[in-house]
Amino acid sequence: MITVIIKNASVLGQEGVLERKHIVVLDGVISKILDAAEALDEAGEIIEAEGKLLIPGLIDMHVHLREPGFEHKETIETGARSAAKGGFTTIACMPNTRPVTDSAEIVQLVKDKAREAGLVKVLPYAAITKNELGLELTDFAALKEAGAIGFTDDGVGVQSAQMMKDAMKLAAGLDMPVIAHCEDNSLVEGCAVAEGTFADKHGLKGIPNESEAIHVGRDILLSEATGVHYHVCHVSTEQSVRLIRQAKQIGIKVTAEVCPHHLLLSEEDIPGMDANWKMNPPLRSRRDVEACIEGLLDGTLDIIVTDHAPHSAEEKAKGMQLAPFGIVGFETAFPLLYTAFVATGKWDLSLLVQRMTADPARVFRLNTGSLAVGAPADLTLIDLNEEKEVDPATFASKGRNTPFGGWKLKGWPVKTWVDGRAVWSEV
Numbered sequence: 173m174i175t176v177i178i179k180n181a182s183v184l185g186q187e188g189v190l191e192r193k194h195i196v197v198l199d200g201v202i203s204k205i206l207d208a209a210e211a212l213d214e215a216g217e218i219i220e221a222e223g224k225l226l227i228p229g230l231i232d233m234h235v236h237l238r239e240p241g242f243e244h245k246e247t248i249e250t251g252a253r254s255a256a257k258g259g260f261t262t263i264a265c266m267p268n269t270r271p272v273t274d275s276a277e278i279v280q281l282v283k284d285k286a287r288e289a290g291l292v293k294v295l296p297y298a299a300i301t302k303n304e305l306g307l308e309l310t311d312f313a314a315l316k317e318a319g320a321i322g323f324t325d326d327g328v329g330v331q332s333a334q335m336m337k338d339a340m341k342l343a344a345g346l347d348m349p350v351i352a353h354c355e356d357n358s359l360v361e362g363c364a365v366a367e368g369t370f371a372d373k374h375g376l377k378g379i380p381n382e383s384e385a386i387h388v389g390r391d392i393l394l395s396e397a398t399g400v401h402y403h404v405c406h407v408s409t410e411q412s413v414r415l416i417r418q419a420k421q422i423g424i425k426v427t428a429e430v431c432p433h434h435l436l437l438s439e440e441d442i443p444g445m446d447a448n449w450k451m452n453p454p455l456r457s458r459r460d461v462e463a464c465i466e467g468l469l470d471g472t473l474d475i476i477v478t479d480h481a482p483h484s485a486e487e488k489a490k491g492m493q494l495a496p497f498g499i500v501g502f503e504t505a506f507p508l509l510y511t512a513f514v515a516t517g518k519w520d521l522s523l524l525v526q527r528m529t530a531d532p533a534r535v536f537r538l539n540t541g542s543l544a545v546g547a548p549a550d551l552t553l554i555d556l557n558e559e560k561e562v563d564p565a566t567f568a569s570k571g572r573n574t575p576f577g578g579w580k581l582k583g584w585p586v587k588t589w590v591d592g593r594a595v596w597s598e599v
């Protein structure tokens with residue numbers, strides 16, 4: 173039996189107040205949560221938390237690990253280490269690898285590599301269509317059997333409504349979710365940034381909000397028709413938030429996610445033709461940012477995800493127009509949101525934690541995401557006081573592509589445990 177005791181941790185109690193506790197972990201499971209005043213008679217490895225915040229390990233349901241095929245950008249191991257450093261204990265990886273995760277063999281390969289890395293829990297998504305080409309459905313039953321947790325062609329939208337409807341019918345029959353990157357290709361050709369002041373200033377054709385919301389609306393109707401659990405990727409527009417809110421009100425099984433950058437940055441913040449500010453969906457208007465924040469607060473947007481999308485420095489150096497879309501996210505997500513929204517008094521700490529732990533666990537029916545006796549000891553210790561600058565050179569990820577370099581933040585994860593085993597430690 174292995175016992176780990178985390179002493180004097182601040183944990184979120186009922187009503188969101190912080191309480192001083194000792195957490196006893198036995199063989200990877202939380203076995204006791206004691207008031208710090210109570211006597212401790214357990215023996216084991218002691219970790220003195222000194223009042224730092226202890227939360228359930230963060231869950232990120234939208235990440236790109238790039239293996240197989242793009243190991244120069246990231247590997248499952250480097251991605252998983254970056255996740256652990258960012259305080260994440262469970263991550264769900266997108267199938268836009270090479271080969272695409274469209275067969276049981278690739279699902280198995282991802283699981284094997286994740287187990288070899290031995291860091292965080294890695295849940296693979298499988299593609300909706302073969303090679304994500306939108307032409308032919310994959311073998312959903314075989315992919316589920318192999319361990320895929322949902323179907324998505326993330327990276328591209330499924331352009332054909334009939335294809336999406338067929339996919340949803342099949343997924344519903346297997347009790348599996350369909351996760352959608354919402355983008356109508358006919359509206360975005362040749363675009364790198366959103367419509368708005370930046371595009372105008374630089375004479376660029378901008379990505380319109382409808383390119384996302386048209387798919388959201390279409391897929392909500394298809395979800396209603398098929399009964400599938402439909403989950404919307406990286407929501408970034410006011411129109412999408414509105415459609416999802418309405419769909420939820422009439423009982424359609426839709427859930428949605430939002431990324432830190434779409435809660436923090438608008439297209440007006442883009443400093444110049446720097447591809448570290450290029451991601452898909454793009455940074456939108458201030459009004460869209462406000463709508464996303466409102467959607468997250470009222471639960472229209474269920475969860476926060478990073479859409480961690482590492483690319484190499486060479487690829488990003490091609491400039492705004494030619495570089496690939498995407499920014500890294502694991503190592504800045506919690507400190508960014510903590511600093512911008514919690515430390516400023518705008519949000520309760522418990523809301524931020526819930527949207528990154530209990531809510532993803534609820535939406536995707538995961539057996540983690542809570543700090544309770546009997547739950548797996550997936551835990552993250554966070555220093556809420558020390559301020560540090562974001563330094564991409566120190567990232568555990570191979571990717572350095574972030575617009576947040578130099579930002580001064582608080583709320584840095586310092587230690588992460590998965591099933592009671594430390595997988596990252598700064599202390």
Ligand SMILES: NC(=O)N[C@@H](CC(=O)O)C(=O)O
Binds near residue numbers: 453
């Ligand atoms: N988000 C991005 O800008 N890029 C993602 C693809 C995606 O999430 O659609 C990638 O794979 O690089």
Ligand SMILES: [Zn+2]
Binds near residue numbers: 326353354405406452
């Ligand atoms: Zn996407």
Ligand SMILES: [Zn+2]
Binds near residue numbers: 234235266327481
């Ligand atoms: Zn993505």
